Amino acid sequence: MVKLTDDYQAKADEFKAAGIAVPQFDQEQMKQATQANPVWVHFGGGNLFRCFHAKIAQDLLNTGKLKSGVIVAETYDGDVPADIYKPYNDRVLQVVMQPDGTLDKTLIASVAEAIYYNKSNPDGWERLKDIFTQPSLQLVTMSITEKGYQLTDINGKLTPAAEADIAGKPDDAVTNMGAIARLLLARYEAGAKPIAMVSTDNFSENGKRYEDGILTIAKGWAKNGTVTQGFIDYLTDPKRVSFPWSMIDRITPNPAQNVADKLKAEGFEDTTIVHTPKHTNIAPFGNTEETHYLVIEDSFPNGRPALENAGVILTDRDTVNDADQMKVTACLNPLHTALAIYGNLLGYTSIASEVENPDLLTLIKYLGYKEDLPVVKDPKIINPKKFLDQLITKRLPNKNIPDTPQRIASDTSQKLPIRYGVTIQHYLDKGPDSVKQLKAIPLILAGWCRYLMALDDKGNAFTPSRDPLLDQLQPYVADIKLGSDADVHAALKPILSNAQIFGHDLYQIGLADQVEADFKKLIAGPGAVAKTLEQFRQDHEKEL
Numbered sequence: 001m002v003k004l005t006d007d008y009q010a011k012a013d014e015f016k017a018a019g020i021a022v023p024q025f026d027q028e029q030m031k032q033a034t035q036a037n038p039v040w041v042h043f044g045g046g047n048l049f050r051c052f053h054a055k056i057a058q059d060l061l062n063t064g065k066l067k068s069g070v071i072v073a074e075t076y077d078g079d080v081p082a083d084i085y086k087p088y089n090d091r092v093l094q095v096v097m098q099p100d101g102t103l104d105k106t107l108i109a110s111v112a113e114a115i116y117y118n119k120s121n122p123d124g125w126e127r128l129k130d131i132f133t134q135p136s137l138q139l140v141t142m143s144i145t146e147k148g149y150q151l152t153d154i155n156g157k158l159t160p161a162a163e164a165d166i167a168g169k170p171d172d173a174v175t176n177m178g179a180i181a182r183l184l185l186a187r188y189e190a191g192a193k194p195i196a197m198v199s200t201d202n203f204s205e206n207g208k209r210y211e212d213g214i215l216t217i218a219k220g221w222a223k224n225g226t227v228t229q230g231f232i233d234y235l236t237d238p239k240r241v242s243f244p245w246s247m248i249d250r251i252t253p254n255p256a257q258n259v260a261d262k263l264k265a266e267g268f269e270d271t272t273i274v275h276t277p278k279h280t281n282i283a284p285f286g287n288t289e290e291t292h293y294l295v296i297e298d299s300f301p302n303g304r305p306a307l308e309n310a311g312v313i314l315t316d317r318d319t320v321n322d323a324d325q326m327k328v329t330a331c332l333n334p335l336h337t338a339l340a341i342y343g344n345l346l347g348y349t350s351i352a353s354e355v356e357n358p359d360l361l362t363l364i365k366y367l368g369y370k371e372d373l374p375v376v377k378d379p380k381i382i383n384p385k386k387f388l389d390q391l392i393t394k395r396l397p398n399k400n401i402p403d404t405p406q407r408i409a410s411d412t413s414q415k416l417p418i419r420y421g422v423t424i425q426h427y428l429d430k431g432p433d434s435v436k437q438l439k440a441i442p443l444i445l446a447g448w449c450r451y452l453m454a455l456d457d458k459g460n461a462f463t464p465s466r467d468p469l470l471d472q473l474q475p476y477v478a479d480i481k482l483g484s485d486a487d488v489h490a491a492l493k494p495i496l497s498n499a500q501i502f503g504h505d506l507y508q509i510g511l512a513d514q515v516e517a518d519f520k521k522l523i524a525g526p527g528a529v530a531k532t533l534e535q536f537r538q539d540h541e542k543e544l
């Protein structure tokens, strides 16, 4: 048996026998080089980072293209650095799950340190500030989930935490945007060296949203006289601080017990999965798929590692945006969210099993090929039709990827405007009546309202995945009973009219009637969800 903290250079043969590829560099030397010249900080050291960004860094370290490693910063979950980085010497086993069931295993040791960056941890609070004053720092990447950028509430008003950050001192910041603006202020005050701030979270125009978040806090500080106009000029000069846009794609489910069991059988010891009180599910290993895309706007004012040598596509902003719109608003994530919603209602716990259901398969194929693909712009660097074909025929059906509708359903309220709202806008752009052509999107949005009832298709209660708006939205549908003659319009109006949730007031654009009509079908009684989806297949499969 080998374990993560073993000396991978001295025990090279044992790692080889266990089928584990090991780093081609000395981790201690890399750590020292990082201390001396930090280059790369990553916020949100969760499963995606460990399986994707950390592997990119490792590939570059292996070939000597990068000398220093990645510094991980956690603003949110202090148990992640404490329980999963430190005890394992900041290493992780990356497990790529091939469709034939084989596991490709690589020991990743590209992380130099993991810091809990939160005011409640004074050491980490000062340590990261110091790192940000270092001229060598070139890039900051992020995978902190969509809600990590949020500064406003359901009505678009600043949250109390954001208001407090703006009113208070940078050193007291509690929001992510405030805490990171504090770091940029430290860099500005230490000589205003350039830096790239790269969001790799899963939403369109992620760089813009990141920039807006930082500027919301910083401009509030400037207004209050807490910082000078010089700081705002620094943040808004892309030659000094850039916020490159990106598109990222790699299905990376939470670590799964069946993968842990397989690893043990193959001679790897560290397989304990940790579920932190803040709901991060993480382990000494990460399980991911083979297919992956990372496209980043090539705007790095302090230079950058040779990311292109590790498979990253560097291009201009328009191309990134087209690739991202293709993936997040059309050819992947809308299909995923449809499976998440209906998977929960129908009692599924596996995405791969869901796509064996012909009714669900028809729904996502209709959504992808008939509604999304016709309005998506071709980014040229990735062919949208081929991407969609690959998703539907290879990636989603891969039974070895232990992905669940429960994971994808988390934070759905945050994802809807991007995953459906952008396509709806494309139809509106064709003419106000064009949205009436849509069939799958209203059925999916109706499914989400049905999901908010937290009753499955048999009428049994289920626990919805975590979502910041659940508490506010569930009461609207709480009194609806399956099979009863509910006043659907009265119940759904406050939800469907909220443009924060859908990107549009669905009444104003003429889509709400269809959503209400679909919702009525879905609550007709136990079994109504399956029946509605079956009917959808019968009505539309001939068009595919």
Ligand SMILES: NC(=O)C1=CN([C@@H]2O[C@H](COP(=O)(O)OP(=O)(O)OC[C@H]3O[C@@H](n4cnc5c(N)ncnc54)[C@H](O)[C@@H]3O)[C@@H](O)[C@H]2O)C=CC1
Binding pocket: 043, 044, 045, 046, 047, 048, 049, 074, 075, 076, 077, 080, 143, 144, 145, 146, 147, 148, 176, 200, 201, 202, 203, 248, 249, 250, 251, 252, 253, 280, 281, 282
């Ligand atoms: N897992 C995947 O397949 C992919 C994920 N992504 C993006 O990466 C994000 C993270 O995914 P995973 O790493 O798989 O999730 P994860 O649950 O493994 O890790 C989430 C990370 O974000 C941190 N976090 C959670 N809430 C936060 C908050 N409010 N503020 C600051 N940090 C917070 C956690 O502490 C943890 O480090 C996703 O939300 C998505 O935007 C993008 C492509 C693929």
Ligand SMILES: O=P(O)(O)OC[C@H]1O[C@](O)(CO)[C@@H](O)[C@@H]1O
Binding pocket: 202, 248, 249, 250, 251, 252, 253, 332, 333, 336, 407, 408
């Ligand atoms: O819905 P989420 O939480 O953004 O996750 C979506 C899933 O699909 C992906 O877009 C695949 O790249 C990943 O973000 C993740 O596996």
